[in-house]
Amino acid sequence: MSLYIPYEEMKSTIRQAMLKAGVPEDKAEICAEIHTASSADGVESHGLNRVPRFIDYLERGLVDPLAEPEIISSRGAVERIDGHLGIGITNALFAADRAMELAKVHGIGCVALRNTTHWMRGGTYAHRTAEKGFMGISWICTESCMPLWGSDEMSVGNNPLCIGIPRDGSPVVLDMAMSQYAYGKLGVYELAGKQTEYPCGFDEEGKMTYDPGAVLKTKRIMPTGYWKGSGLALALDLAGTMMSCGKCTHEISEPRDGSCGGCSQIFITYDPNLFGDYDEVLKKTEARVAAVNAAHPSDPSRPVQWPGEGTAKRRAKSKERGVTANEKVWEEVCRLAAR
Amino acid sequence: MSLYIPYEEMKSTIRQAMLKAGVPEDKAEICAEIHTASSADGVESHGLNRVPRFIDYLERGLVDPLAEPEIISSRGAVERIDGHLGIGITNALFAADRAMELAKVHGIGCVALRNTTHWMRGGTYAHRTAEKGFMGISWICTESCMPLWGSDEMSVGNNPLCIGIPRDGSPVVLDMAMSQYAYGKLGVYELAGKQTEYPCGFDEEGKMTYDPGAVLKTKRIMPTGYWKGSGLALALDLAGTMMSCGKCTHEISEPRDGSCGGCSQIFITYDPNLFGDYDEVLKKTEARVAAVNAAHPSDPSRPVQWPGEGTAKRRAKSKERGVTANEKVWEEVCRLAAR
Known part of the structure; x- marks a missing residue:
């Protein structure tokens, strides 16, 4: 059953749960805000739903608060940061902020964060960067959770790639994992007893399937765009490891x-006001978004949207x-x- | 019929055709090499096959040689370059080389090239960067040639994204357009009377189809990974325009x-030897590629490959x-x- 909290x-409540698990006050405040915002935006998997697992990781010593x-x-224009297996959210925010500081000086800034932990909802950092007026590209190199194209075993990460574009209003934020689902x-x-609309992976016989249960069993989840998402995930892996x-x-x-656990994340930010023509750049962005x-x-009843367009509306509705x-x-x- | 030239x-021959169309000698040499190499690598669409169209563009004044x-x-660490509607290949090579010069100084370099023309095979520049020891990310913002997800008209570019990873041997080169086919x-x-293996677009009734002829008619080509490739293409559009x-x-x-005609291209390069531990970085790259x-x-008869793995072999075979x-x-x- 669903509740409205x-x-x-x-x-x-999330803040309190984190404090009880040994998270310092300032970090608990930030993490609670970000988990709540994720749920409010409709990304429950990395919002409230992820809190018990995060606390389990703290208690098992996998994350050092x-x-x-x-x-x-x-x-x-480049920095490397060691996350020392600290909290993924606060590590990633630190790295994104450093990348913006570098972009202020050099026009572009690049931070490679290693030895960190799960950053939860990937779009958080591209969104933050864009809200502060910077264009941001970030990605994470995860553990293997998807087969490479042509393989039947998990051999590549789903490596979400996020791009944030500043605007006067809500930023455009792409948050794209390299698995189709x-x-x-x-x-x-x-749970809903439904098949997926597009192939979601391969079943035990190696056949492409729309059956979510079969794929949850085989772990042969479908890469986004078949061979293409597999290749992009690998390229991001290699680039992130190199950086x-x-x-x-x-x-x-x-x-x-x-x-x-121990993963790497990359944060590239760009200052769109670098050459003093931000008004013109912004006008172009608005024209593109309007297009x-x-x-x-x-389907005439469903207007075409840009990535992140629904987020602000969903957040407002959740707050109400x-x-x-x-x-x-x-x-x-x-x-x-309450422990 | 196919010939082996x-x-x-x-x-x-390509060089000669270009000279006859008014391309200066140095540029004709470079373009002939790149078109020939594309065909030799199996990318005929942007190799020999593209030469007549390129010459047509020259003659119509769309490209200024x-x-x-x-x-x-x-x-x-950032430069903006105006391509003045010059030759796409030589403009893009100039921009990629500038990005490497910037990366030598700043660790990362970023060049935004505008008002340029078709760069032909996109992977050319990521490959060049990687061969010179730099990691490269590049993309192009094309004209609309694909419907946005949820639209039935061409409203976004297929915006190829390329990533090149240097190695001791052949670089890893991802060259990924945002259309599935x-x-x-x-x-x-x-021509072969075949259906595609995966849905390739939408037919006249708006139904998803595997029929290439139907999609060539509607121009409703399928984005890579459905909604995901559509979103990524748009984000690259916006980022490229901003830069x-x-x-x-x-x-x-x-x-x-x-x-x-008049498009923009982005070249981001990164120096993997920035912090003096290139040997370690390279070892990690080799371990990942081996994995x-x-x-x-x-399929036991088809080993899993990385993007670009076949290129060097195909080139060698074509040369032989x-x-x-x-x-x-x-x-x-x-x-x-011969004109």
Whole structure:
């Protein structure tokens, strides 16, 4: 069953649960805000739903709540940061902020963060960068969770790639994992007794299938765009490893480290006001965004949207009506907060 | 019918055809090499096959063979270049080389090239960067040639994204357009009387189809990964326009300008030896590449490959046996060279 929890109540409950698990006050505040915002925006998998698993990781020592990110190398417009297996969200925010500082000086800034932990919803950082007026490109090199094209075993990460474009209004934010459907999404389809609209992976006989249950069993999830998403995921892996000199996919695929334990993340930011013509650049952005909305829709009742267009509306609605929460998950987080 | 033309013969014939069309000697040499290499690598669409169209563009004044790229703004690690509608290949090479020069100084370099023309095979520049020891990310913002997800009209470019990873041996080069199948590829399927393996677009009734002929008619080509490739193409459009302050997609969609007339291209390069640990970085790259080849194949007779793995082999084979050429196209290029 779904509940509607007031935004501030959800946030303070998550905050409390984190404090009880040993997260320092300032970090608990930030993480609670970001998990709540994710749920409010409709990305429940990395919002409230992820809190118990995050706390489990803290308790198993996979995430060190006291570790601070450390700038270990710096040259020109590039920095390398060691996350020391600290909290993924606060590490990634630190790195994104450093990348913006570098972009202020050099026009473009690049931060490679290694030895960090799960950043939760990937779009968070591109969104933050864009809200501060910078264009941002970021991605994560995860453990293997998807077969490479032509393989029947998990051999590449789903490596979400995020691009944030600043605007006067809500930024455009692409948050794109390299699997066509996330495992979490397949679970939702399975629970609802539904097949996916497009092939979601391969079954036990190696046949392409629309059956989410079959793919949850084989773990042969479909790469986005078949061979193309497989190739892009691998290229991002290689590029991220090169930039961070961090762990390779196969080094972070040890299950004892949890999801994304010791992973690398890349943050590239660009200052669109670099050459003093931001007004013109902004006008072009607005014209392009308007052209998207003006594109003739294939279904007249569903206007064409840009990535992130619905986010601001969903957030506002969640703030008004309460944030959707699964009853069992909410009870669990309340229990973790009341210990 | 297919012919096998000796590599040097094809190159000198293309060179001659370009000279006859008014391309200066140095540029004709470079372009002939790149068109020939594309055909030799199996990318015939942007190799020999593209030469007559390129010469047609020259003759219609859509490409100015005498125009030189001009650095119009420069700050920190970023440069903007105006291509003055010069030759796409030589403009893009100039921009890629500038990006490497910037990366040598700042660790990362970023060049936004605007007002340029078709760069032919996109992977050329990521490959060049990687061969010189730099990691490269580049993309192009093309005219509309694909519907946005949810639209039934062409409203976004297919915007190829290329990533090149240096190695001791052949670089890893991803060259990924945001359409699942290129129009050229659909033409090949249609000629062979074949359906595509995966949905290639939408037919006249708006239904998803595997029929290449139907999609060539509607121009409703399928984005890579459905909604995902559509979103990524748009994000690259917006990012590229922001960086170059160049023409928006809808501004370069006027058919009178030819394909990619006045388009923008972005070149980001990164120096993997920035922090003096290139040996370690390279070892990680080799381990990752080896892990790809070691991934269990779903078909035991087809080992898993990384993007660009076949390129060096195909090039060597073409140099030995001759480069595959369509008879009619070859005759046409010979005619253009003999004028």
